[in-house]
Amino acid sequence: MKVLVTGGAGFIGSNFVRHLLAERLEVEVVNLDKLTYAGKLENLDDFSDDVRHTFVRGDICDAELVDEVMKGIDVVYNFAAESHVDRTSEAATPFGRTNVTGTAVLLSAALGHGVERFVQISTDEVYGELPWRDPEAGREATGAQAADDAPRFTEDTPLAPRSPYSATKASADHLVSAYHVTHGLDTVITRCSNNYGPYQHPEKLIPLMISRALTDEPLPVYGDGLNVRDWIHVADHCTGVLAAGERGRAGRVYNFGGDAERTNLSVVRTLLRVLGKPESLIEYVKDRPGHDRRYAIDFSRAAHELGWRPTRDFEEGLADTVQWYMENEAWSAAVG
Ligand code: NAD
Numbered sequence: 001m002k003v004l005v006t007g008g009a010g011f012i013g014s015n016f017v018r019h020l021l022a023e024r025l026e027v028e029v030v031n032l033d034k035l036t037y038a039g040k041l042e043n044l045d046d047f048s049d050d051v052r053h054t055f056v057r058g059d060i061c062d063a064e065l066v067d068e069v070m071k072g073i074d075v076v077y078n079f080a081a082e083s084h085v086d087r088t089s090e091a092a093t094p095f096g097r098t099n100v101t102g103t104a105v106l107l108s109a110a111l112g113h114g115v116e117r118f119v120q121i122s123t124d125e126v127y128g129e130l131p132w133r134d135p136e137a138g139r140e141a142t143g144a145q146a147a148d149d150a151p152r153f154t155e156d157t158p159l160a161p162r163s164p165y166s167a168t169k170a171s172a173d174h175l176v177s178a179y180h181v182t183h184g185l186d187t188v189i190t191r192c193s194n195n196y197g198p199y200q201h202p203e204k205l206i207p208l209m210i211s212r213a214l215t216d217e218p219l220p221v222y223g224d225g226l227n228v229r230d231w232i233h234v235a236d237h238c239t240g241v242l243a244a245g246e247r248g249r250a251g252r253v254y255n256f257g258g259d260a261e262r263t264n265l266s267v268v269r270t271l272l273r274v275l276g277k278p279e280s281l282i283e284y285v286k287d288r289p290g291h292d293r294r295y296a297i298d299f300s301r302a303a304h305e306l307g308w309r310p311t312r313d314f315e316e317g318l319a320d321t322v323q324w325y326m327e328n329e330a331w332s333a334a335v336g
Contacts, residue, residue, distance in 0.1 A: 002028045004073045006060050006106065007080030009033040011200040012121070012234055014043035016079065019238040021047055028052050032069055034059045034098075038083065040335045043199045060102035063109070070109040075245060077119045078106055081169070084203055085125075086288065088164035099168035100175070107179045115185075118176065119245045122191045124230070124255065126170040127153040128160030129292035135228050135261035152298040155191070155253040162290055173253075180251045188248040190241050192256040193297045196317065197234035198324045202336045206318070209268055210325045211332060213277045223287030225265030228294040232258030233312035233321075243306040254306065257297025260314035270315060274322045 003020065007013040008031035017029055033039045035057055047053055058065045060080045070076075080102060082088075082095040103120065110118045130151055159174075161167040179185040196206045209219050240256040248254055262270075265282075272279055302308040325332060 001026060001074050002030070002072050004030045004032060004069060004076045006032045006076070006078045007039070009035055009039035009041060009043050009055070010079060010083070011038075011043075011204075012195055012237060013079035014199050015197065015234045016077065016238045016241060017044070017053065018047055019235070020242065021050055021052060023242065028054075030054050030056060030069055030073065032056045032058055032060065032066075033080065036082075038201050042331055042334050061097055061105055063105050066105050066109045067112070070113045070115065073110075073113065073115055075117045075119065076106060076110050076115055077121065077241065077245060078103060079121045081121075082165070084201075085163050085165045086203070092164035092168075095164055095168045100171045103172040103175055107175060107185065111179065111183050111185050117186045117188065117245060117250075118179070119241065120172065120176040120187065120189045121241060122173050122189050123166065123169050124153055124191050124193045124257070124295050124297055125163065125166035125292065126159045126161050126173055126191065127157045127295075128162050130294040130296055132226070132228065132293045135263060135266070150296070152296040153191075153255060154298045155255055155301055162292055177251070186250045188244050188250070189253045190244050190256060191253060192237050192240070193230035193232050193258060193295060195232055195234045195237050197321055198328070199331075200234070202332060205264065206267065206271070206321065207325060207332070209271050210275070210322055211336070213272060213275050213281060214326070216277070216281065218283035219268055219272075219281050220283050220285040221264060221268055222285060222291060225268070225282075225284065226263045227291055228261050228263050228296070230257045230295055230297050231260045231262060231267070231314050232256060232310055233317040236310040236312055240302060240306070240308050243308050244302070247306055249305065254302045255297050255299050256302055256308070256310075257299045258310045258312070258314060259299075260310075261296050262314065267318075270318055271322065274319050
């Protein structure tokens, strides 16, 4: 089995390649990554010598290169993306280019080379936002059995992206579905909530807050800090993507969530507690324009069809993650 992973030097992509090589001994992985500011060869250090892994530095928008690497590929996992919402307020063009054009180039090559399955890694942000509710009020409700008064995104929720990032991800999802309908390409789309864990770029909320707290710098929290996200450990996301890639139904979308809705403020407070730092480090800053109020995931389809559930308790996963960043300061210094 020969697999093409794009964006495999990024946060989730590198965790996925590590997981795939560990779980599927017979697999051969071609890892295509442009190494933008977000892609780091340091993320591949522990498996860069594995003969089953080949790294190719390149752009998914480069049709000639993509055509070359697609030869002999059985399954594509497309993680490559411009992924940081905050950067879309600076310039949306790279988002359109990589997230939309790049996906179109990959789809065309996958079809041309008779690839067996194309897995598109998408996000819950394509669904837009949900009305706010206090996550502390509904801890007993699980993601697979959402309470009536706590709406969550299902795979049937209409796409209503609100940021340039999520608009490009939604466009890519439409393209993937269109290739399935029009050309019969076997596709699966995965939509996941906010990830945390090892190898995440220091610009993202959790590693940013850890690194600032460790040096006693102020922790910037947007607006009132009450925006709600559903946090999933990257290892749980990776098992979900592999399950969808191997056992998902063609043309299907699968949601993945961590069953851990938390406000940003609650995440930051937990981090401070784990690190033994004072809450006085919290600094409220001007909110991000168009900041979605709440995301929450109903993952019952993944539970029923794939037998998947998140396995990591959020507070334990967060403590492990803090530990990882403290033990890997050299990595943080190299990628930061
Ligand atoms: P990331 O920014 O850490 O990694 C993206 C990778 O893609 C980098 O290695 C980068 O070099 C590479 N890349 C960017 N443009 C490229 C191009 N034109 N050609 C080839 N490679 C290119 O992102 P991430 O957080 O690991 O996210 C991976 C995927 O998962 C994305 O598609 C994202 O939309 C999706 N996702 C992320 C989250 C999250 O919480 N991080 C949640 C849901 C979905």
